[in-house]
Amino acid sequence: MLIRKSQDIDSSEITPKEVYLNRRRFIQEAALAATGLASAALTAELPGSRHANAGEKLQFRKSEIGIQGEDMTPFKDITTYNNFYEFGTDKSDPARYAHTLRTIPWTVSVEGHVKQDRIYDVESLLKMHPSLEERVYRMRCVEGWSMVIPWIGIPLASVIKAVQPTSKARYVAFQTLYDPKQLPGQRRAVLRWPYVEGLRMDEALHPLTILAVGLYGETLLNQNGAPIRLVVPWKYGFKSIKSIVKIRFVDREPPTSWNLAQPREYGFYSNVNPEVDHPRWSQARERRIGEFFKRRTLMFNGYADQVAGLYSGMDLRKYY
Amino acid sequence: MHERMPGGAAVAAACRLAAVPANRGQVALCSYRTEREALVLQCRLLSTDKPSVARFPKLAPTWAGLTAAWLLFLQQMKRHGIVSVKVLVWAACLAPLLRLVEKGLTGGLGANPIEFVTLSTGTWTLVLLLASLAVTPLRHLTGLPWLVRLRRPIGIFAFFYGSLHLITYVWLDKFFDPGEIVNDVLRRPFITAGFLAYLLLVPLAATSTAGAIRRMGGKRWQKLHRLVYVSAVAGVLHFWWKVKADIREPMLYASVLAVLLGYRLAASVRRWLAAAKSGR
CATH class of the missing domain: 1.20.120 (Four Helix Bundle (Hemerythrin (Met), subunit A))
Structure with a gap:
């Protein structure tokens, strides 16, 4: 029997990945230069930046912060099983429809009680920390499933220190992009758009809290909240707001989307807590994606040693 | 009339398949009922150019598809009797389970x-x-x-x-x-x-x-x-x-x-x- 290898395309004819990715970026940057001179002025230094289009390799160092000894959830599951209602409410919708989101150019407005209101491109935010870090974190969804994800990002604290909030800043409010053309789920009022989230200042400054731009060593895919998102591993997943365009320092507890939708079911804090049930289901256990049996949910998603102190003296049943 | 409605052609095709006369999108099912009243009702239900359907041209293909399925269903009954229709119903009811099994076996x-x-x-x-x-x-x-x-x-x-x-x-x-x-x-x-x-x-x-x-x-x-x-x-x-x-x-x-x-x-x-x- 003859076994022949297909030789239709010589390997030397295949465009190397870097080349075609660069070409794609070149086209996008050309479009940027042609269409948005104003924003181009704000988003300096795109060429050769660490921040790039979805699915490109990133330079990072492995952080000592994070978990070890738990199997990471496969890339395919992390990128096909998502809650990102801006693209539809089915778990498979974001992977299917998120291609309409354009992440280059992208700017984040930092404003409120801060030394200077300013618009940053993602690259200049990332420069506020010496290097990108890989953090392997558990992610627990309020619906009762969980993953282990190797995020790439920088501590939010580094950004906060660099932009210098004033003494009035007690909370940080975040906002997702609002553009029904790019985020077609926003055409229906499933939630009040744009999606908003918030953290208390000490939560935002906590070393576990990061702004992520990638996972598994590559830039985020749109369905995971590209180009930049929050990751707060001891809180339910919906606190980790995606595709951020605004960070605002405020003096009072900011509104948050799920709390606005169902105040009795989703509180501002939304810390992972196996003892405080969601009114409609138990939070005592979770199904780790890829596992058959359920696991016990850990207090603060297993980060109690690091974060329990933030809430000492607080009644966690009241502040759920 | 069939040309005006996107679903008209599908209905016409269904009518040919089911061997029933089709006239201006009005699907007559005369061979299935003797009572005149029921017949008129069915014609009204299945017509694709009645105003309520015409107002939603996007729905016309769906409507035509439903009409076609209904006609085939009636044809099945007429030609092969109730047992064959029951077989169809069983197959339709088992399909979701078979789909689950198929997805389960292929990691879908x-x-x-x-x-x-x-x-x-x-x-x-x-x-x-x-x-x-x-x-x-x-x-x-x-x-x-x-x-x-x-x-x-x-x-x-x-x-x-x-x-x-x-x-x-x-x-x-x-x-x-x-x-x-x-x-x-x-x-x-x-x-x-x-x-x-x-x-x-x-x-x-x-x-x-x-x-x-x-x-x-x-x-x-x-x-x-x-x-x-x-x-x-x-x-x-x-x-x-x-x-x-x-x-x-x-x-x-x-x-x-x-x-x-x-x-x-x-x-x-x-x-x-x-x-x-x-x-x-």
Whole structure:
């Protein structure tokens, strides 16, 4: 029997990945230069930046912060099983429809009680920390499933220190992009758009809290909240707001989307807590994606040693 | 006329297939009914260029598809008899299960297979429950008495998918933990509703045989089987209360159920009025 290898395309004819990715970026940057001179002025230094289009390799160092000894959830599951209602409410919708989101150019407005209101491109935010870090974190969804994800990002604290909030800043409010053309789920009022989230200042400054731009060593895919998102591993997943365009320092507890939708079911804090049930289901256990049996949910998603102190003296049943 | 409507061509094709005359989009089903009234009704139901359909040109292909399916269904009945139609119904009812098995074997159930199976079996329970409730109104509207013979298999399949749904919950979600299950049923309204919806189907499934109808007597049997209305309402509530924010789908089921129950209500009010009149 003859076994022949297909030789239709010589390997030397295949465009190397870097080349075609660069070409794609070149086209996008050309479009940027042609269409948005104003924003181009704000988003300096795109060429050769660490921040790039979805699915490109990133330079990072492995952080000592994070978990070890738990199997990471496969890339395919992390990128096909998502809650990102801006693209539809089915778990498979974001992977299917998120291609309409354009992440280059992208700017984040930092404003409120801060030394200077300013618009940053993602690259200049990332420069506020010496290097990108890989953090392997558990992610627990309020619906009762969980993953282990190797995020790439920088501590939010580094950004906060660099932009210098004033003494009035007690909370940080975040906002997702609002553009029904790019985020077609926003055409229906499933939630009040744009999606908003918030953290208390000490939560935002906590070393576990990061702004992520990638996972598994590559830039985020749109369905995971590209180009930049929050990751707060001891809180339910919906606190980790995606595709951020605004960070605002405020003096009072900011509104948050799920709390606005169902105040009795989703509180501002939304810390992972196996003892405080969601009114409609138990939070005592979770199904780790890829596992058959359920696991016990850990207090603060297993980060109690690091974060329990933030809430000492607080009644966690009241502040759920 | 067919050219104007996107779905017209499909209807024409269906008419050719089913060997019935088609005229200006009006589909005549004269060979199936003798009663003139029923015939006119069907023509009105199936016409694709009536104003209500014409107003929504996007729906025309769907409408034409439904029309075609209906015509083929009637053709099947005419040519091969009720047994062949029952085979079709069985095949349609088994398809969701076969699809699940196929997806399970090929890894197509996604990142959270147990959730997928739970949602899928729950959905098909509701769909078949509503389908079984649609049989009687459809029978009246079309004047096709034999449709009632499809009600039992559809109802039994609704119970079958409901059982799969419950087993998935008890086994794969709760791992037979009695404490947790009792706690859920008592304290979580959406589970209480779902559990009630299933419980009410049990006596109906148990008395679904011809022997049971004979033993109970038609009147009593019918009375008992009205429990299906309560079960369907509880089932829709179960779905509605479970959803986090996007209520489109439960709303669709609720609307269909409202139409099906509303039809019955209107019919019984009419009967009651007629009885009151003649009694005077």
